[in-house]
Structures are given as C-alpha cells and as structure tokens.
Amino acid sequence: MRLGFNFTLGDTYDLVQRLIAEGHIDYCEYLIDNFFCVDPDEIAKAFDCPIGLHVMYSRFLEADRPTLVDFAARLRDYIDATNAIYVSDHILRFTHEGRAFFHLGEIDYSTEYEFVRDKVLEWQEIVGQRIHFENYPSIMDGGLEAPTFFERLTKETGAGVLFDASNAVCAYRNCGTPLEAWRNVIAKAQHFHVAGYRNSMIEPFISLDTHADSLSPETVAFLENFRSVFDKPGATMTYERDQEIEYDDIVADLKLLRGLFGEPQERRHDLVVSA
Amino acid sequence: MILLSLPSRTDRDLYPALMSPEMCAKYPADHKAFVRIDTSLRVYWHTLFDICPELLELSGPDGMSIFRPFMAWAGEKKLAFDWFYYLWVYAWLRQSPFKEQVFADKKYLRSVMGASVARWAILDRGRNCGIVIGCADTTDIVIGWKCRNVRFGREVELIEPEEPLPPPPELFGYFTLPSFELDIFPGWQGVTR
Numbered sequence: 001m002r003l004g005f006n007f008t009l010g011d012t013y014d015l016v017q018r019l020i021a022e023g024h025i026d027y028c029e030y031l032i033d034n035f036f037c038v039d040p041d042e043i044a045k046a047f048d049c050p051i052g053l054h055v056m057y058s059r060f061l062e063a064d065r066p067t068l069v070d071f072a073a074r075l076r077d078y079i080d081a082t083n084a085i086y087v088s089d090h091i092l093r094f095t096h097e098g099r100a101f102f103h104l105g106e107i108d109y110s111t112e113y114e115f116v117r118d119k120v121l122e123w124q125e126i127v128g129q130r131i132h133f134e135n136y137p138s139i140m141d142g143g144l145e146a147p148t149f150f151e152r153l154t155k156e157t158g159a160g161v162l163f164d165a166s167n168a169v170c171a172y173r174n175c176g177t178p179l180e181a182w183r184n185v186i187a188k189a190q191h192f193h194v195a196g197y198r199n200s201m202i203e204p205f206i207s208l209d210t211h212a213d214s215l216s217p218e219t220v221a222f223l224e225n226f227r228s229v230f231d232k233p234g235a236t237m238t239y240e241r242d243q244e245i246e247y248d249d250i251v252a253d254l255k256l257l258r259g260l261f262g263e264p265q266e267r268r269h270d271l272v273v274s275a
Numbered sequence: 276m277i278l279l280s281l282p283s284r285t286d287r288d289l290y291p292a293l294m295s296p297e298m299c300a301k302y303p304a305d306h307k308a309f310v311r312i313d314t315s316l317r318v319y320w321h322t323l324f325d326i327c328p329e330l331l332e333l334s335g336p337d338g339m340s341i342f343r344p345f346m347a348w349a350g351e352k353k354l355a356f357d358w359f360y361y362l363w364v365y366a367w368l369r370q371s372p373f374k375e376q377v378f379a380d381k382k383y384l385r386s387v388m389g390a391s392v393a394r395w396a397i398l399d400r401g402r403n404c405g406i407v408i409g410c411a412d413t414t415d416i417v418i419g420w421k422c423r424n425v426r427f428g429r430e431v432e433l434i435e436p437e438e439p440l441p442p443p444p445e446l447f448g449y450f451t452l453p454s455f456e457l458d459i460f461p462g463w464q465g466v467t468r
Contacts, residue, residue: 010427070401100356101290101293102356201314
C-alpha cells in the first residue's frame with residue numbers, strides 16, 4: 001500500500017515537501033481543479049513523486065455537456081503532464097433547484113441509479129479516462145443503499161470506487177451501513193482515502209467528514225480488520241487533512257498506516273509505470 | 276409547528292430545508308434530520324461570519340439578527356447562493372435595520388466585496404484567471420485572482436483607482452479577466468439571482 005497526502009492549496013506546499021523528503025508518503029494527490037490556472041508542467045514537477053488527481057467541482061451530474069467538455073480538456077492536460085496514477089471525482093449534489101449547497105448533498109441511491117450511471121458513462125467518455133468515484137459520508141438512512149449502488153455502478157460503467165474508509169465509518173455511525181457491506185467494493189478498489197471526522201455541534205450527534213482530526217480508533221480498527229482486502233498491488237491510500245494541520249499529528253497517523261500496511265513493495269518509479 | 280411526518284429517509288428528502296432556518300424548525304430537534312439540516316445551516320453561517328466578522332459588530336455575537344432574516348429573504352427571492360452570496364447579504368443590509376451603520380462605514384462593503392471575489396476564485400472552474408467587482412456605493416474596486424502557482428493560494432486586492440471606472444448600472448457589477456493582468460474594462464456584468 002502506497003501512502004499519499006492530499007494537496008489542496010499552496011499553504012501546505014512545504015509540509016508536503018517535507019513528508020516526501022522524510023519518506024512518510026510515496027505520492028501526492030492534487031485537488032486538481034483548484035490549480036486549473038497553474039501550468040501543467042509546474043504541477044508535474046512541483047513534487048518529486050507520483051501524482052494522483054482528485055476532482056472536486058466537475059459537478060458532472062449537473063453541468064451541461066459543453067461545460068464538461070471544457071473542464072475535461074483542461075483536466076486532460078494535467079492527466080497527461082503528470083502521468084496521473086488515478087483520477088477521482090465525487091457523486092454529489094451541488095445545488096437544489098439552482099441554489100447552491102454549502103454542505104454538499106448526497107444523492108438518493110434507490111431512485112437515481114440510472115441517471116447517475118448514464119452521467120458516469122458520459123463523464124468517463126468525455127475525459128477519456130477511467131474515473132474513481134468517492135463514497136459519501138452518509139448521514140441519513142438512504143446511505144444504507146450506498147454499497148449496493150457502488151457495486152452495481154462499477155460493474156455497469158467500468159468506473160472505479162475511490163473508497164474512503166473513514167467516510168464508511170461515518171456512514172456506519174450515522175445510519176448503520178455495515179462496514180462488512182463494503183467488502184466487495186473494497187476488494188475491487190485500488191485507491192483509498194482516509195481522514196479524521198468529528199461530531200456535529202448538537203445532539204443526537206452525527207459524524208462529519210471534517211479532515212481536521214487524527215484517525216479515530218474505529219477507522220483504525222476497520223483498516224486492521226480489512227487489511228488484506230484493502231492491500232493489493234498498485235493500491236494507494238491518501239491521508240486527507242485540510243484543517244488543523246499539525247505536522248507531528250499527521251506524521252503520527254502516517255506512521256500508524258505504514259505500520260499497518262508495511263513498506264510498499266513498489267518503488268516510486270514502478271508506481272508511475274503502473275499508471 | 277413541528278411536523279413529525281416530514282419525509283427524512285434520504286438526504287434528498289431534506290434538500291429544500293438545508294438552506295432554510297424556517298424549515299429546519301419544522302423538524303423535531305431530537306431527530307437526526309434536524310441535526311443534518313442544522314449542520315448545513317452552520318456552514319452558511321460560518322461562510323458568512325468567519326469571512327466577514329465585521330458583520331457580527333452589527334448583529335451581536337450570534338449573528339442571528341442578520342442570518343435568519345437574510346436567509347428568509349434569500350429564500351423568497353430564490354437566490355442561487357453562488358459567489359454572489361456576500362453581495363446579496365450587503366443588498367439585504369442596505370434595506371435592513373442596519374442600513375445606517377452600513378452606509379456610515381465602508382469596511383462592511385469592502386469586506387463583502389473581498390469575500391465575494393475570494394469565493395469566486397475558490398469555486399469558479401471557468402478559464403478566467405481573475406474577477407473585478409464594483410459597487411455603486413464606492414469607487415473602489417476589488418479583484419480576486421485564482422491560484423497562479425503551487426506555492427500560493429488565491430489573492431484578493433482592493434484598488435482605489437485614481438481615475439474611477441464608471442459605476443455599475445445596478446448596485447453591483449463585475450467583469451472577468453482572462454489573464455493575470457488587469458488590462459481591460461469590457462463593461463460591467465450584472466449580478467444575477
């Protein structure tokens with residue numbers, strides 16, 4: 001299992017360089033659409049390690065085709081320049097009746113499957129790339145249907161799942177989606193996310209994917225119990241931290257993950273070649 | 276009035292309430308749906324007051340004398356809540372009980388204009404590199420730039436031009452910049468709902 005760190009904005013540039021230099025991470029994951037005005041070659045050369053590309057605001061379920069074609073053309077430049085080891089995106093609702101959510105919305109897995117499947121097929125065709133879609137940290141009980149949805153989606157579209165382990169733990173805590181229900185998804189997934197979460201401000205508490213805390217004991221136990229399902233040749237796990245960024249805390253979690261999964265068998269060069 | 280029968284199985288059932296304090300109050304406070312909606316509303320709150328803390332001087336520390344009536348007003352007008360969010364807050368303030376304080380001190384206007392261009396730089400995925408906002412209440416303009424290299428974030432600039440641009444025909448106007456230079460004035464575009 002190769003470990004990575006999410007790079008979302010320039011203020012963590014020095015931190016990521018240090019994580020690479022000290023051997024705590026093996027690759028870097030750009031939140032790439034934050035950097036669409038930066039030259040692709042600069043993106044490719046900024047860090048001496050392989051690159052993953054995570055997309056936040058394609059809004060591919062809601063945007064019209066010309067907008068997506070333009071977005072994809074720019075994304076393609078970064079995919080080619082970095083020889084990206086994967087490209088990932090989100091299945092999310094950004095608006096309702098034209099009004100923007102600031103805390104993004106989960107889809108209805110039972111009624112929107114065909115719509116999402118067709119959009120996923122279209123989006124992959126436009127980008128010209130297999131895309132790995134992240135699971136949502138479900139709150140409401142509709143999240144119980146997420147594992148089946150993602151299994152079916154990957155079978156029928158060829159897409160991958162960017163499986164976020166701590167999002168699955170949030171969903172378990174919030175709506176009872178069994179971790180075991182994700183086993184087949186995890187087994188087929190190559191790329192993973194993990195992060196801390198936090199309770200809501202008021203009761204009854206729900207767990208929110210905040211990227212602001214250390215890994216929870218539940219998340220660590222999940223990774224331990226499913227270690228052999230997660231770990232496989234070519235697998236990557238990105239540790240996400242966007243807030244309350246403390247170097248020592250991050251390194252402690254990365255060491256924990258390294259201890260759990262061991263040193264990666266592939267060297268950095270192999271990771272690039274496998275892409 | 277609390278309605279126990281409101282659908283709340285999926286997140287989608289709650290979409291209309293996620294931006295409405297009024298609708299949130301219709302859900303039982305001990306229910307997960309209420310917490311979900313409250314969590315969403317807190318993001319709107321923090322997006323406003325964490326970025327424009329000056330506004331809390333007007334409203335008091337909980338911000339609710341601005342937040343609740345503004346969100347209700349925005350709901351009636353079906354405002355999109357894109358990067359214009361802060362500009363609409365200012366438009367509401369100008370016709371609110373706070374209007375005299377807002378007119379008396381430019382810091383509120385500068386704050387919302389800065390927040391608005393920063394939000395554009397965060398959320399816009401078009402090809403433009405920058406945006407300029409002007410307001411009929413000032414000759415100052417505010418510019419927001421997207422991230423131009425991997426070491427730095429977005430940037431916001433306040434400019435007090437020696438030769439002011441013509442005022443926008445409505446309260447606010449904007450134009451976008453295709454490069455990282457302020458070398459054009461193509462005219463103002465209006466703020467849309």
